[in-house]
Amino acid sequence: MLLDETNGSRDTWTLVYSSMDSALLQAELQRQPNEGYSALIKLVREYISQMKAAIGQPFLDENEEITFFRNIWPKFYSKLFYYQLVNNFESDCEGKSSETQVRLTQEAEQVIADYYEEHKEFWSYYRDNSELINAQFTRKYSNSCHLDPLSELLDREWATIAGYRAAWALAYGDFNDYLHRQKEFSAEASRRWEWHESLTAAGELIVALARKKSIYINGKPATIAQLKADWEHRYGIDLSNLHKLMYAGQIRKKDEAAFLTDLRVSFMDSGD
Numbered sequence: 001m002l003l004d005e006t007n008g009s010r011d012t013w014t015l016v017y018s019s020m021d022s023a024l025l026q027a028e029l030q031r032q033p034n035e036g037y038s039a040l041i042k043l044v045r046e047y048i049s050q051m052k053a054a055i056g057q058p059f060l061d062e063n064e065e066i067t068f069f070r071n072i073w074p075k076f077y078s079k080l081f082y083y084q085l086v087n088n089f090e091s092d093c094e095g096k097s098s099e100t101q102v103r104l105t106q107e108a109e110q111v112i113a114d115y116y117e118e119h120k121e122f123w124s125y126y127r128d129n130s131e132l133i134n135a136q137f138t139r140k141y142s143n144s145c146h147l148d149p150l151s152e153l154l155d156r157e158w159a160t161i162a163g164y165r166a167a168w169a170l171a172y173g174d175f176n177d178y179l180h181r182q183k184e185f186s187a188e189a190s191r192r193w194e195w196h197e198s199l200t201a202a203g204e205l206i207v208a209l210a211r212k213k214s215i216y217i218n219g220k221p222a223t224i225a226q227l228k229a230d231w232e233h234r235y236g237i238d239l240s241n242l243h244k245l246m247y248a249g250q251i252r253k254k255d256e257a258a259f260l261t262d263l264r265v266s267f268m269d270s271g272d
Contacts, residue, residue, distance in 0.1 A: 012054040013072050020047035024079065032218065034094065037087035044080045051076055052158065062138060069137040069163040070126075077163075078170035085175045098186075105179055112172045122162070123169050136162035195235035201259035202231055203242050208260060 020043070027040050051072070059065040089108055093101045116123055125133045135141055142160045145151045150161045195202060206227045213221040222230075228239045 013051055016047060016051050016054055017072075017075060020044065020076070020079070023047070034090075036091070037083045040083045041080065041087065044076070044083060048076050048080065057157070065139070066134050066137045069139075069160045070134065070166065073159070073163040074167035074170055077167040078174070081168055081171035082174045082178075085171060086178055089175075089179075101186075105183065108179060109176070112176050115168065115172055119165055119169065122165060126166050126169065133162065136160070192236075193234050195231075195237055197259065199237065199239060199242075202235075202237065202239060204257050204259045206231060206239075206242070208257070 023043055024040060027043055031037070031039070055068060055072070059068065085108075089104070092104055096104070122133065122136075124130075137160050139156060139160055141162070142151055142154065143156060145161055148161055150164060154161065154164060206224060209215055210222060210224040210227055215222040215227065217226060224242070228242055231237065232239050
């Protein structure tokens, strides 16, 4: 059964939700690029099952029912809807031109805006924690909405129309943040980076990073060849003769890593 949320205790559903949040964060960090989100969607479904088992039914009274469908159900299902949205969006964008990806992003943003516009009044009350819509979070209310298709599609025991709408609103909020981050990433990727040091300096840094194992790719230390390729792509420079550059530098200089020495001096300089 639910515990009284007003007493400040960490009730069962909160513990389950916190556990899900941590598991999702770990899964996101381990997810490989272009892998999709099926594993995360499955994870959310598993925690939804745990949440249902922890809550139990019947509810003690209408207030407990409202608490569940207003404060708990949307939090779990919004995660499910969010990862489904992201998974479908990335699938649609895969292999598409940058122009097409921009168009798909704009279309997704319009869908989000349309949803909030359609449910503007409901979302305003829900976001402001108004009690005026509390009754909508009961199964009795949902069952009375005969003209709403959702009243026939949703599980009559485990879902309400209001809870469903609230979950989608929360999911669209997270999805909008995701789209914003993607746009920022694309803008950053389109910026022109310039390397204003010598090719030998680039070589020193690459070799040092590789030997120090400072950068990993898919769980394995990046090799000199991989770092060299990234450097060439990022800065538009030619490092095909990297080994010759490094060998020549070692012969000419007393300090085999002059650039790295300069970096250390710059770091230690407190003049700025």
